[in-house]
Amino acid sequence: MTKEISLEHVWVEFGEFTAVHKANLNIAGGEFFSFLGPSGCGKTTLLRCISGFQEPTRGKVKIGGQDMRGVGPNKRPTALIFQNLALFPLRTVADNIAFPLEVRGVDKKTRRKRADELLELIALPGQGDKKVSELSGGQKQRVAIARALAVEPDILLLDEPLSALDLKLRQHMRTELRAIQKQVGLTFIYITHDQGEALTMSDRIAVMNKGKIEQIGDGKAIYDHPTTSFVASFVGENNVLDGTVLSNDGKTMKIDAGLGTPFTVENHPAGGPALAPGDACHLFVRPEALRLSKDDSAINQFETNFVTEEFEGNMRHIVMNASGTDLKLSLINDGTNAIDANTPVKLDFAPEMGIALKPGELASA
Amino acid sequence: MKMKSPTALIPGLYLTLFFAYLFGPLIIMVITAFNSSTFPRVSPWECFTTDWFGKLASDDKLLSGLGNSLLIGVGVVCVAIPIGLAAAITLSQVGPKLRAALYTIFIAPILVPGVVIGLSTLIFWDRIGTLFNAPYESFFYDGTFLTIFGQVTFIAAYSMLVFLSRIQRFDTTLTEAALDMGATPTQAFVKVLLPFMAPAIGSATVLAFLASLENYNTTVFTIVSSSTFTTVLSSKVRYGLDPSISAVAVIIIAITLIGAIIYECRNRYYSKGWAHVIAERPALKIATHPGTVAVILGALTLAAVLFIQNHDSSVCTAQVLEEKRALQQQLMEQQSINSPQQAVPAPTMPNLGPLGGDEGSASAPSPFGNNIFSPENLGTSAPEGN
Numbered sequence: 102m103t104k105e106i107s108l109e110h111v112w113v114e115f116g117e118f119t120a121v122h123k124a125n126l127n128i129a130g131g132e133f134f135s136f137l138g139p140s141g142c143g144k145t146t147l148l149r150c151i152s153g154f155q156e157p158t159r160g161k162v163k164i165g166g167q168d169m170r171g172v173g174p175n176k177r178p179t180a181l182i183f184q185n186l187a188l189f190p191l192r193t194v195a196d197n198i199a200f201p202l203e204v205r206g207v208d209k210k211t212r213r214k215r216a217d218e219l220l221e222l223i224a225l226p227g228q229g230d231k232k233v234s235e236l237s238g239g240q241k242q243r244v245a246i247a248r249a250l251a252v253e254p255d256i257l258l259l260d261e262p263l264s265a266l267d268l269k270l271r272q273h274m275r276t277e278l279r280a281i282q283k284q285v286g287l288t289f290i291y292i293t294h295d296q297g298e299a300l301t302m303s304d305r306i307a308v309m310n311k312g313k314i315e316q317i318g319d320g321k322a323i324y325d326h327p328t329t330s331f332v333a334s335f336v337g338e339n340n341v342l343d344g345t346v347l348s349n350d351g352k353t354m355k356i357d358a359g360l361g362t363p364f365t366v367e368n369h370p371a372g373g374p375a376l377a378p379g380d381a382c383h384l385f386v387r388p389e390a391l392r393l394s395k396d397d398s399a400i401n402q403f404e405t406n407f408v409t410e411e412f413e414g415n416m417r418h419i420v421m422n423a424s425g426t427d428l429k430l431s432l433i434n435d436g437t438n439a440i441d442a443n444t445p446v447k448l449d450f451a452p453e454m455g456i457a458l459k460p461g462e463l464a465s466a
Numbered sequence: 467m468k469m470k471s472p473t474a475l476i477p478g479l480y481l482t483l484f485f486a487y488l489f490g491p492l493i494i495m496v497i498t499a500f501n502s503s504t505f506p507r508v509s510p511w512e513c514f515t516t517d518w519f520g521k522l523a524s525d526d527k528l529l530s531g532l533g534n535s536l537l538i539g540v541g542v543v544c545v546a547i548p549i550g551l552a553a554a555i556t557l558s559q560v561g562p563k564l565r566a567a568l569y570t571i572f573i574a575p576i577l578v579p580g581v582v583i584g585l586s587t588l589i590f591w592d593r594i595g596t597l598f599n600a601p602y603e604s605f606f607y608d609g610t611f612l613t614i615f616g617q618v619t620f621i622a623a624y625s626m627l628v629f630l631s632r633i634q635r636f637d638t639t640l641t642e643a644a645l646d647m648g649a650t651p652t653q654a655f656v657k658v659l660l661p662f663m664a665p666a667i668g669s670a671t672v673l674a675f676l677a678s679l680e681n682y683n684t685t686v687f688t689i690v691s692s693s694t695f696t697t698v699l700s701s702k703v704r705y706g707l708d709p710s711i712s713a714v715a716v717i718i719i720a721i722t723l724i725g726a727i728i729y730e731c732r733n734r735y736y737s738k739g740w741a742h743v744i745a746e747r748p749a750l751k752i753a754t755h756p757g758t759v760a761v762i763l764g765a766l767t768l769a770a771v772l773f774i775q776n777h778d779s780s781v782c783t784a785q786v787l788e789e790k791r792a793l794q795q796q797l798m799e800q801q802s803i804n805s806p807q808q809a810v811p812a813p814t815m816p817n818l819g820p821l822g823g824d825e826g827s828a829s830a831p832s833p834f835g836n837n838i839f840s841p842e843n844l845g846t847s848a849p850e851g852n
Contacts, residue, residue, distance in 0.1 A: 152646060174645045187643035191661050204649040204657070252648060 103130030103288050104165030104178060104255040106151060111160035113146050113312075120146040121157070122312035128290065128305075130255075133282050135291040135299040137323075138309035139335065139464065144292045145260055147309075151290065152181045152258050164256065180249035181258045185265070186241055188233045194244055195220070195229030201252040219247040222281075239270045246281060256288045263298060275301050296336045300324065308332045310462070326369060330461035333385045340391070340428045341463060342384040346376045354457055358384050360403040360423050366455035382457045388418070388431040390454035393438055394447040402449040407442040421446065492719060499712035502783050506709040513782035516774040519717075522710040531698035534610060535679050538694060541614040542621055542678040543671050549618065550625030550670060551663065557626075558633045573627075575620040584687030587616035609692035616688040621677050625670035632666035720770075724763050732756040 106128040113121040120143045128134045136144040149155035150162050153174035162169045169177060180201075188197050196203075198219050199212035207215075213229075220226050223243035228236075236244065242262060249257055259278075263271045279302050282289045293299050299306045300320040307317045308331070316323060316332045327333035334341060344358035354376060355363045364384065376382055394402050405421035405428065412418075412434075419430045419440065430448065432438050440446055498506035502513035522528065553572050557565055575583065595606030605611040636659065644654035660667075682696040689697055702711060734740055735756055744751040752758060 154642060154646075174642070175648045175650060179646070181643070181646045183639050183643055185637065185639060187637065187639040189640060189643075189658060200644070200649075200657075201647040204644070204647065204653045248647070 103286065105130045106256065106288065106290070107161075107163045108147070108150075109161040109163065111147070111150060111157045111162060113143070113150060113155060114158045119312050121150070123160070124314055126307060126314065126317060128288060130288055131286050133279070133289045133291065133302055133304045135293060135303035135306045136309055137293055137296055137299040137306050137336070140294055142309040143312040144309050148181070148258050148260055148290065148292050151256070152179050153177045178255035179258055180252070180254035180256070182245050182249050182260065182262045184261045186245040186262065188241060188245055188248070190233055192233070193229065194225070194231050194233060194236065197233060197244060198229075198248045198251055200248060205252065215251060216247075219251060222250070222284075223247045238266050239274060242266065242274060243277075246278075250285060250287075254287070256290060257282075259289065259291045261292055261294065263293075264295070271298075278302060300336075308336065310335070310464075327385070327456065327458070328369070330383045330385075330458050330463055333383070333456060333458060335464035338388050338429060338431075339385045340388065342386070342426060343460070344382050344384045344457070346378050346380045346382055346457070348378050349376055353452060356382060356384055356455075356457055360426075362402070364401045364455060365452045366401075366457050367453045369456070369458075376457060376459065381460050383460050383463075385456040385458065386428075386450050386454060388429040390450045391428065391430045391448050392450065393432075393440070394449045397447070399447075399449040400452065401455070402447055404445045405448055406445055407440055410440075421448065423448075492715070495712050495715045496719065498709050499716045501709065502779060502786065504708055506707060506712045512786045513779050515779035515783065516777045517779060517783075518709040518713040519774045521708070522713045522717075525710060527693065528695070528698050528702075528710075528714075531693045531695045534689075534692060535695035538610055538613050538617070538685075539675045539678040541610070542617045543674045545614060546618045546622040546625050546674050547667060547670055549622040550674075551629050551667070553622070553626040554629035554633050555659075557630060558636070558638075573623055576623045578620070580620070580681070580683035581687070583619055584616055584684035587612055587619070587684070587688050588690070591615065607690065609688065609690040612688040612690065613685050613694070616684045617678050617681055620684075621674045624677060625674050628670040628673060629663065629666050632663055636662055720767070724767065727763060728756055728760050731759045 108124045108126050111121055111124040112119065122143070124147055136147060138144050146155060150157050151164075151169075153169065153172060153176075156170065164178060174181075189200065192200070195213060195216040198216040199207075202212045202215060216229055217226070220229055223246060225240060225243060225247075228240075233241065233244070245262065246257075263274050263278075266274060275298060278289075282302075291299070291303065300323075303320060305317060305319050306323050308315045308323060310331045315329045316327060318326075323332060323336050327336065330341075333339050342358040342360070344356040344364075347355040347357055347363055349355075349368065352368055354366050354368055356366055357363045366384065403423055405423040408420040408422050408427060410417060410419045415434055417432045417434050417438075419432065421428050421430055428448075494508055495506075497508050499518055500514055500516065501508065501511060502515040502517065503510070553568075557568055557572070560568065591606045591612055595604060598606075600606045640658050640662075641654050644658045645651070649657065680696060682700060685694055686697055686700070693701075699711065699714070702708075731754070735754055740754070744754065
């Protein structure tokens with residue numbers, strides 16, 4: 102039992118402040134959908150619109166084709182997992198999980214049975230009589246999920262549920278969440294500011310900034326083919342160069358970025374905003390797309406000087422300077438690619454790895 | 467360096483003084499309850515007696531006042547706690563501007579003198595009663611009802627303060643979570659907020675009950691023709707005090723102590739550290755259970771009550787009475803011997819000033835330098851002054 106959700110021109114305004122700016126999207130039943138954006142971008146407000154804690158100022162939220170205006174949070178087929186989990190501290194684990202059944206008047210025995218089933222599902226069998234405070238962070242996390250699943254909602258909403266966990270546990274919970282979603286087959290709507298979480302778990306991602314949805318697509322599309330400067334700079338690391346379009350033949354563009362010979366960049370396959378000759382542009386090149394030139398005949402080649410290096414074990418993060426612009430460069434630590442700090446180094450990148458976009462707001466680091 | 471420096475003693479000294487200041491009056495009060503002297507005092511010690519408890523038990527006025535007080539206390543708790551809780555919840559949900567305004571309004575009854583509250587309650591309900599042409603037997607003129615109404619105005623504000631400090635620590639997402647899980651707003655309140663507030667409700671109940679029990683300045687107006695424990699006590703102070711008041715104090719102190727001891731035992735018994743200690747010692751586990759402590763204290767109380775009932779100090783008091791009579795006799799005899807002599811030195815008295823006055827003269831040395839206020843001097847000192 103899953104239901105699709107559609108947001109139709111949803112606006113949320115708090116006085117002068119616009120929290121959500123004309124959100125328009127459809128989420129299919131059974132999909133793992135993420136909203137990704139910096140804090141304050143309106144993603145939590147949007148989630149509260151879906152769960153019913155916030156009425157949109159304009160527009161409609163539809164769940165399973167039904168307009169949800171005027172339907173309270175306790176009457177919607179959604180279950181929300183809060184950022185702080187909001188487990189009831191005075192109840193035992195089983196009583197927490199059975200709470201949705203309790204308020205629906207289910208008798209005690211059935212409640213207990215269902216709680217035990219769910220404890221089985223989240224791999225915490227026999228822990229029903231513990232206090233919530235006796236659980237670890239990851240266990241609390243799973244209890245919160247079990248509680249949300251107790252009455253078999255159609256849609257599970259998750260508001261940055263992993264942000265309080267440490268790195269190892271977070272990575273573990275990512276796989277676990279994804280596994281639970283596959284197992285129960287529900288629509289998951291996931292809110293996060295962590296692009297790693299969004300990319301690893303989601304079927305599709307909506308990147309938001311300042312109340313606007315910038316781009317919707319799967320993880321690969323968002324990462325490889327961003328359509329706005331904000332998405333390009335927010336998702337993953339990116340080097341940005343200011344340039345001018347010299348020519349555009351529909352397939353490739355020539356861009357002058359002030360680093361010697363003009364760069365050749367492939368035109369955007371996702372059909373982003375077309376750039377005409379003479380337009381100013383942002384040219385994005387990912388740190389892993391930059392490479393040390395093997396010979397002098399490579400395309401898109403330019404000269405840089407070594408600035409500093411950060412060693413991360415498997416990767417080396419190097420900062421190079423090209424005519425006053427610092428560029429990040431990530432190299433696999435495989436024993437090759439030694440860099441002489443005192444002589445200029447030539448770098449290049451493949452034409453399909455450069456992304457030219459209309460200049461726009463960049464994500465602040 | 468085993469010698470403590472003098473400055474290290476200061477905290478100890480301070481603590482001693484502090485506790486002496488706190489508990490000194492209570493200790494004196496307890497001692498006076500067992501002195502047979504008809505005025506509550508420690509010295510002169512006459513006889514050890516428990517008669518004052520008996521006198522207290524047969525004091526119908528005080529007992530009926532106590533009954534009224536307890537009834538009013540329960541009534542005040544029943545009305546003030548829901549009002550205080552509602553006020554605290556309201557304050558926790560409104561915006562900052564409205565909160566400041568509401569807070570001032572809610573807190574105002576605490577700042578208004580109790581006398582004013584008492585008087586205005588009396589006048590207000592009298593006006594309302596007149597409006598409805600209610601007879602004097604109606605509750606508009608009933609002391610118990612008026613006192614409950616009057617006390618609730620400020621005790622509700624006290625309990626609101628207790629609730630407010632607790633509710634500030636409440637995570638409002640818990641209520642949202644409950645709603646999201648399908649609970650109705652009422653269910654969310656009963657199943658999530660109320661259990662969280664339970665400790666505060668407990669302490670506010672105790673606080674409200676005690677505040678009601680000990681209130682005097684509002685009650686004295688609103689009680690009208692009836693009486694409460696405090697108003698009876700105060701009239702006793704005015705019309706003649708005897709140590710049965712000390713006996714009341716002893717009983718109150720005893721109840722407080724027993725309650726506090728059981729509560730503390732309970733806390734320690736359920737603490738984590740103690741759970742480890744008694745895990746393998748079943749005897750100790752039973753011995754330190756708060757129930758056991760309560761039983762022991764109950765037995766001690768019963769023993770004290772039996773002792774008080776059966777202790778007979780009549781021999782000693784009779785003896786003291788006899789001694790007093792003998793002393794009085796002696797004084798009277800002395801007076802009758804001295805009185806002829808007293809008539810002779812009277813004219814010279816003013817010159818003697820403070821030094822004058824033998825045991826025959828009843829008046830103390832006057833700060834004015836002579837016995838000008840002594841009746842026997844009236845005639846003689848007047849010409850002296852000219």
